[in-house]
Amino acid sequence: MSYNYFGKKILILGLGLTGISCINFFLKKGIKPRAIDECKKPNFLDKIPKDIEYRLGKLEKDWILESDLIVISPGISSFKSILIKARSLGIHIISDIELFSRETKCPIISITGTNGKSTVATMVKKIAEKSGYKVFLGGNIGFPVLEMLNQKANLYILELSSFQLETTFSLKSKIAVVLNITEDHLDRYPEGFEQYKKIKLSIYNQAEICLIKLKKGGKKPFDTQFKKYISFGICQNNNYHINYEKEKAILYCKNKKVLDTSNMFLNGYHNYENALISLAISDAMKFNREIAINTLKQFSGLPHRFQTVHINNNISWINDSKSTNVDSTKVALQNLNIKGTIWLLLGGDGKSSNFNILKEYFEKLKIKIYCFGKDGLSLSKLCKKKSVYVETLKQAIILISKKIQPGDVVLLSPGCSSKDQFSNFEERGNLFIELSKEMN
Structure with a gap:
């Protein structure tokens, strides 16, 4: 379908890298949009092209309600009351992913899930590159997707968050996969977890091949119709x-042994499943199986994902700053099997999630929990006998450094967003790395 944007009043909401890429997209079509950012001093203000009219500090009601098309950045909720009103008036609200989907004819591999998106997307990208594809990775990682349209490619890989999928309607993936769905971003969705889940599952709409995780007995985990699907999981009835x-x-494919994970650099069940899904995608794309296996064996992981960053005096410091939800912290604890004490750094913005599932792990483990940040105080009440509340990550690490013993592990797996005290999870992880090397 061809889309005509001429003569439309187009508004860009958000002036981060995504918003800038949207402005440039329309300018190349000879269309001059307007823009708004809720921040008074957005980081990329100097990248706004000349002659673009913009407003800062709040969502301007008049500009929003007189628009024909609004392109919204993922950091802005499409469930804000002013945007709900705009939709009720027939104003279209879409994402940059929607713009991208309307433009490209290249095959797309789309990946979403609460955890593991970046790892799987990067695994598949490396396999594709070694198989001779000119491939670009974007969305929630890498390039803003609209910038990828300027690159010569024969395959795109999109890592997509629920925020991006909220306002994406035309995505037609060659392969789509939902890795997992657990509680996250409940502060974003008025209808709670079921709404979050429904948005995640929308990635399957119009997909040619759907990768799904079957429950025991071969049951689908949700009521969705598929043209064609490939299944994965721990049960032998999966493909x-x-x-x-x-x-x-x-790792097995159709009951045939494919990869002994003891030959991989990565360990932990979540990484084995990431490799399994990457293998399934690779096979569906008809990439060379030997190339895929060798790539998975050699893959050493991404920064800030359960990464051992420092070992001294038989004390390990593990940076899992990408843990931004409860389930990711649970997985990190499951992957530790030590005789010493686990010193867990937990905290930040909990996004209204239910952390009670961690209580049973806390009670069973030899663990001390240092809670910090916006929701640190409430988190410290989960297991009072083993918890300490402090305001900042740095304060927690200073206290821990005075008590740790050989054989212990210091684990940063916050289970929360970093935005209360940091720009992003990378900044939080980098501080942990820096302090880990200073403290012993």
């Missing part, structure tokens, strides 16, 4: 599954 043999996790 791709994981089986444990002599305490080794083995």
Whole structure:
């Protein structure tokens, strides 16, 4: 379908990198949009092209309600009351992903999930590149997607958050996958978890091949119709599954052994499943199986994802700053098997999530929990006997450094957004790395 934007009043909401890319997209079409950012001093103000009219500090009601099309950045909720009103008046509100989907004819691999998106997307990108594809990765990682339209490519990989999927309607993926769905961003969605889940599952709409995780007994985890699907998981009835043999996790395709995970750099069930899904995508794309296996063996992980960043005096410091939800912290704790004490750094903006599922782990483990940030005080009440509340991550690390012993592990797996005290999870993780090397 061809879209005509001429003569339309187009408004860009958000002046981060995504918003700037949207402005440039329309300028190349000879269309001059207007723009708004809720921040009074957005970071990329100097990148706004000349002659673009913009307003800062708040969402201007008049500009919003007189628009024909609004392109919204993922950091701005499409459920704000003024935007709900705009939709009721027939004003179209879309994402940059929607603009991208309308423009490209290249095959797209779309990946979403609460956890593991970046790892799977990067694994698949490396396999595709080694298979001879000119591939670009964007969305929630890498390039703003509209910038990828300027690149010569024969494959795109999109890592997509629920924020981006909220306002995406024309995405037609060659392959789409939902890795997992657990509670996250409940402060964003008025209808709670079911609304978040529904938005995640929308990635399957119009997809040619859907990768889905079957429940025990081969049951689909949700009521969705598929043209064609490939299943994955731990159960043998899946097309791709994981089986444990002599305490080794083995990846299988249609009951044929494909990869012994003891030959991989990465460990932990979540990483084995990431590799399994990457293998399934690779096979569906008809990439060379040997190239795929060798790439998965050599993949050493991404920064800030359960990454051992410092070892001294038999004390390990693990940076899992990308843990921005409860389930990711649970997974991190499950992957630790030590005799010493776990010193867990937990805290930030909990996004209205239910942290009670961690209580059973806290009670069973030899653990001390240092809670910090916006929701640190309430988190410290989960397991009062083992918890300490402090205001900042740095204060917590200073206190921990005075008590740790050989054989212990210091784990930054906050289970929360970093935005209360940091620009992003990378800044939080980098501070942890810096302090870990200073303290011992």
